[in-house]
Amino acid sequence: MASMYRIRQETIERLGPEPTTPAERLAHTLAAHEGTDDSWLVVEATNNVYGDGVRTGLTLGDLRALHRQLASG
Secondary structure (H helix, E strand, O other): OHHHHHHHHHHHHHHOOOOOOHHHHHHHHHHHOOOOOOOOEEEEEEEOOOOOOOEEEEEHHHHHHHHHHHHHO
């Protein structure tokens, strides 16, 4: 039980407080997946609609780009 508490505390220290706004949740998600490849499909919109094996949606790289755009105003 103590190790779960320690892991929880370390995660909170790394990611900060619980996010409450969409912008905070986006930043929180990106921080939680720091180091994950940009090509990872995070939100799938379609699968096999545009052809066999073709998936559309948002990748982690897309979310990072949107976050940069929001930050630059």
